[in-house]
Amino acid sequence: MTTTGIPTREEIVERVAALVPALREQAAWSEDNRRLSEETVAALADAGVFRLRTPVRHGGYECDTATLVEVAMELGRADGAIAWTSSVFWIPTWIAGLFPDAAQDEVFTSPAPRVCGTNSPSATAVPADGGIVVNGAWKFVSGAWHAGWQEIAAILLRPDAEPEPVMALVPMDELKIVDDWHTSSLRGTGSVTTVAEDLFVPEHRIIPMSASIRPQGLSRANAHSPVWRTPAALVAAASGAGVAVGLAKAAREAFFERLPGRKITYTDYEAQNEAPITHLRVAAAVNSIDQAEFHARRAAATVDAKAASGEEWKNEERARVRNDQGEATRLAKHAVDTLVSISGGTSIFLDVPLQRIARDIHAVALHALINPDTNAELYGRTLCGLEPNTLYI
Known part of the structure; x- marks a missing residue:
C-alpha cells in the first residue's frame, strides 16, 4: 500500500489473481445468461477492478496503463467475457475524467458509478435550453446491465454550424436496453444495444468528441494528472x-x-x-x-x-x-x-x-x-x- 492509501500494482494484480479460480466457476453461468453474474460483478468491485481509472479524489486508483495490462491478463486467465467487460469499463471511465468536474462529481458519487460506453456517434442531438436532446441507439455496449452511467456519442446538428460529434454522460435508467446480445462469442459480456428517446442531457455533461481524441479535457481537477x-x-x-x-x-x-x-x-x-x-x-x-x-x-x-x-x-x-x-x-x-x-x-x-x-x-x-x-x-x-x-x- 502506498502512502496515499492506494494499493500498489503488485497488490492489485495479486488481489485479482487470487480471484481467478472463483471467476472461472462463474464463466459458464455468464455464457448461458449472456451477461456477467452478480457474484462476478461483486467480486470485481471488491477487488477494485472498476476503480482502476477512477480519479483518486473519488476513491479511485488512477492506475497507469501497465497496471491495466497486468490486470487484464489475469482476468483473461479467468474468462474472456470478464476480461473484456472490465477493460471496456476502464475506457469510458477514463473518458468521464475528461468531463467538467461537476459532471464527474455527479457520476462518481452516484450509487452506481460504473460507466459503460461507446465512441461510435450513431445518434443525433439537437440544441435545447440548457443542453441537448438526443435520439438514437448504440450497439455493442458491453457491461450495460451492470453500469449506472453510459458515455454516449452523437452528432450535434445545429442550423448555424457544421455537424459536430459530441460525447455525453447519461444515467442508465434514462436509456432503454434492448436485449439483443445473441452471439457465438464473448456471450457473457452482455454487449447489448441501448436506446435514447428524446433524452435531455444538461450542458455540463457534454463535451466535444475532439476533446477525447487528442485529448483536451475540460476537467480542472484532472488537468495535471498524466493519466489524462x-x-x-x-x-x-x-x-x-x-x-x-x-x-x-x-x-x-x-x-x-x-x-x-x-x-x-x-x-x-x-x-x-x-x-x-x-x-x-x-x-x-x-x-x-x-x-x-x-x-x-x-x-x-x-x-x-x-x-x-x-x-x-x-x-x-x-x-x-x-x-x-x-x-x-x-x-x-x-x-x-x-x-x-x-x-x-x-x-x-x-x-x-x-x-x-x-x-x-x-x-x-x-x-x-x-x-x-x-x-x-x-x-x-x-x-x-x-x-x-x-x-x-
Whole structure:
C-alpha cells in the first residue's frame, strides 16, 4: 500500500489473481445468461477492478496503463467475457475524467458509478435550453446491465454550424436496453444495444468528441494528472492489450491440465506428451504467447512514458501502439488456435474451457479497433511517411 492509501500494482494484480479460480466457476453461468453474474460483478468491485481509472479524489486508483495490462491478463486467465467487460469499463471511465468536474462529481458519487460506453456517434442531438436532446441507439455496449452511467456519442446538428460529434454522460435508467446480445462469442459480456428517446442531457455533461481524441479535457481537477494526457484511441488500445494475452495464457493452462493421460487416437502414441508433433506445437504456442506479452507490455510502456513526459505524440508512435495491440491479439490467437489443433475432438464439449477460449479470442480479433490487419496497415502506412487515414489514433 502506498502512502496515499492506494494499493500498489503488485497488490492489485495479486488481489485479482487470487480471484481467478472463483471467476472461472462463474464463466459458464455468464455464457448461458449472456451477461456477467452478480457474484462476478461483486467480486470485481471488491477487488477494485472498476476503480482502476477512477480519479483518486473519488476513491479511485488512477492506475497507469501497465497496471491495466497486468490486470487484464489475469482476468483473461479467468474468462474472456470478464476480461473484456472490465477493460471496456476502464475506457469510458477514463473518458468521464475528461468531463467538467461537476459532471464527474455527479457520476462518481452516484450509487452506481460504473460507466459503460461507446465512441461510435450513431445518434443525433439537437440544441435545447440548457443542453441537448438526443435520439438514437448504440450497439455493442458491453457491461450495460451492470453500469449506472453510459458515455454516449452523437452528432450535434445545429442550423448555424457544421455537424459536430459530441460525447455525453447519461444515467442508465434514462436509456432503454434492448436485449439483443445473441452471439457465438464473448456471450457473457452482455454487449447489448441501448436506446435514447428524446433524452435531455444538461450542458455540463457534454463535451466535444475532439476533446477525447487528442485529448483536451475540460476537467480542472484532472488537468495535471498524466493519466489524462493520452489520446482516447491509444487509451483504448493499451487498456485492452492484455485481454487476448490472458486468453492465450488460459488456453495454455487448460491444455496442460488435460494433457496427462491423453493419447493420440488411431496412432501408436499411448501418451500425447511423447509425440514430437505435440512438442513442436506447444513450443510454437508458448513462443507466441511470450511474443504477444511483449507487444502488450510495450504498448503500455509507450503510453505511460509519453504521458509522464508530456511530450507530443508522433504519428508513428501512435500507430505503433495500435499495432502492438493488433500484434498481441494476432499472436495470442495463433497460440490458442495451435493448442486447440492438438486438443482432440473431445475439446469441443461445452464443459471444456478451450472451446470457449477459442471462440472468445476470435471475437476479440474481429473488433474494428483491434483487428491485426487493420492495425498493421495503419502502422505500415505511417512507416512509409503517409498521414494516418483514421481519426482513431
